Amino acid sequence: MPRHRRRSHPEEHENHERWLVSYADFITLLFAFFVVMYAMSSLNEGKYKVLTESLEGIFSEPVRSFRPIPIxxxxxxxxxxxxxxxxxxxxxxxxxxxxxxxxxxxxxxxxxxxxxxxxxxxxxxxxxxxxxxxxxxxxxxxxxxxxxxxxxxxxxxxxxxxxxxxxxxxxxxxxxxxxxxxxxxxxxxxxxxxxxxxxxxxxxxxxxxxxxxxxxxxxxxxxxxxxxxxxxxxxxxxxxxxxxxxxxxxxxxxxxxxxxxxxx
CATH class of the missing domain: 3.30.1330.60 (OmpA-like domain)
Incomplete structure (x- = not known):
């Protein structure tokens, strides 16, 4: 009987650069995180500026509320x-x-x-x-x-x-x-x-x-x-x-x- 030869599959080489995919994902998420943080920081700065100007206006013109002076x-x-x-x-x-x-x-x-x-x-x-x-x-x-x-x-x-x-x-x-x-x-x-x-x-x-x-x-x-x-x-x-x-x-x-x- 003819002997069937076992086909030999080429040995797969280990991919030593798979870490680059995870690293790229991490860098993308980190970039997105800092973009969000920067946007939040800019928004808060504007809010703080409005709050500061409002407080300055109130204290420079303190005529908003009154209570009688006891005499x-x-x-x-x-x-x-x-x-x-x-x-x-x-x-x-x-x-x-x-x-x-x-x-x-x-x-x-x-x-x-x-x-x-x-x-x-x-x-x-x-x-x-x-x-x-x-x-x-x-x-x-x-x-x-x-x-x-x-x-x-x-x-x-x-x-x-x-x-x-x-x-x-x-x-x-x-x-x-x-x-x-x-x-x-x-x-x-x-x-x-x-x-x-x-x-x-x-x-x-x-x-x-x-x-x-x-x-x-x-x-x-x-x-x-x-x-x-x-x-x-x-x-x-x-x-x-x-x-x-x-x-x-x-x-x-x-x-x-x-x-x-x-x-x-």
């Missing part, structure tokens, strides 16, 4: 009174102390509503009825105004807070050689109070005068009582010391809209 008996004992003009007196403390001083010095006028106080963390508003200060239609202070502003100046002088004096009128038309409109009358009244405060010891660099005319009423001009309330001068004492910065950053209208006024 008188409501002032918490945990707040140290501080020394007027000294290093231990914080700006907020000075507003509280000024408010207490006005309330104590003019308790009778506060009781009748001719002087009222409103406050928050940024401002203390001392509102004076124009009837206490000026004759009807005029901006030259009457005799009583000198003594009254003298007392107010004595309370304000020891501190460094900026003070913006604001004049307001009712809506009754006025036309005279000195005051063609209520704008001029309100500005002149505010300027007269600024001059008196400076004469009685308040640093003029702390002072500014603003007139709003009849355009910021707090009562109905249809009644005599309402018109009397609208004729007023407000001493807006700022938490800070820079008059110009406070004038461009804050307004009395914003303060009133952002809080519940508290009248003492």
């Amino acid at each position: 008188g008996e409501d002032r918490p004992s945990s707040l140290a009174p501080g020394v007027p003009g000294g290093s231990s007196s914080t700006p907020t403390d000075s507003l509280e102390l000024i408010g207490q001083g006005v309330q104590q010095a003019f308790s009778d006028l506060v009781g009748t509503g001719q002087i009222s106080l409103r406050g928050n963390e940024m401002w203390l508003e001392i509102e004076l009825s124009s009837n206490l200060l000026f004759p009807s239609g005029g901006a030259i202070p009457n005799d009583n105004a000198f003594a009254l502003i003298d007392k107010v100046a004595a309370i304000l002088a020891p501190y460094q807070n900026a003070i913006r004096v604001e004049g307001f009128t009712d809506d009754q038309p006025i036309k005279s050689a000195n005051y063609p409109t209520n704008w001029e009358l309100s500005v002149s009244r505010a300027a007269s109070i600024v001059r008196l405060l400076a004469m009685h010891g308040v640093d003029p660099q702390r002072l500014s005068a603003v007139g709003y005319g009849e355009y910021r009423p707090i009562a109905d001009n249809a009644t005599g009582t309402g018109r009397a309330r609208n004729r007023r001068v407000v001493l807006a004492v700022a938490r800070d010391t820079d008059v110009r910065r406070n004038m461009t950053t804050f307004t009395t209208g914003q303060v009133n809209a952002a809080r519940l006024p508290r009248t003492l």
Whole structure:
């Protein structure tokens, strides 16, 4: 019988370069990993930049939330009174102390509503009825105004807070050689109070005068009582010391809209 020869298969050579496939896969995954990490890092950087700019904006214009400044008996004992003009007196403390001083010095006028106080963390508003200060239609202070502003100046002088004096009128038309409109009358009244405060010891660099005319009423001009309330001068004492910065950053209208006024 013929003998069948067993076919011999060629011996397979071992592939010594198979590791390159795994290495290439690893390098591809590693590259993809770093691409993802870089993308995440860039995204977070943008988020952090937005967050940083937002925080800077908030702290440079801190007018977003308010809480009333305690005055008188409501002032918490945990707040140290501080020394007027000294290093231990914080700006907020000075507003509280000024408010207490006005309330104590003019308790009778506060009781009748001719002087009222409103406050928050940024401002203390001392509102004076124009009837206490000026004759009807005029901006030259009457005799009583000198003594009254003298007392107010004595309370304000020891501190460094900026003070913006604001004049307001009712809506009754006025036309005279000195005051063609209520704008001029309100500005002149505010300027007269600024001059008196400076004469009685308040640093003029702390002072500014603003007139709003009849355009910021707090009562109905249809009644005599309402018109009397609208004729007023407000001493807006700022938490800070820079008059110009406070004038461009804050307004009395914003303060009133952002809080519940508290009248003492």
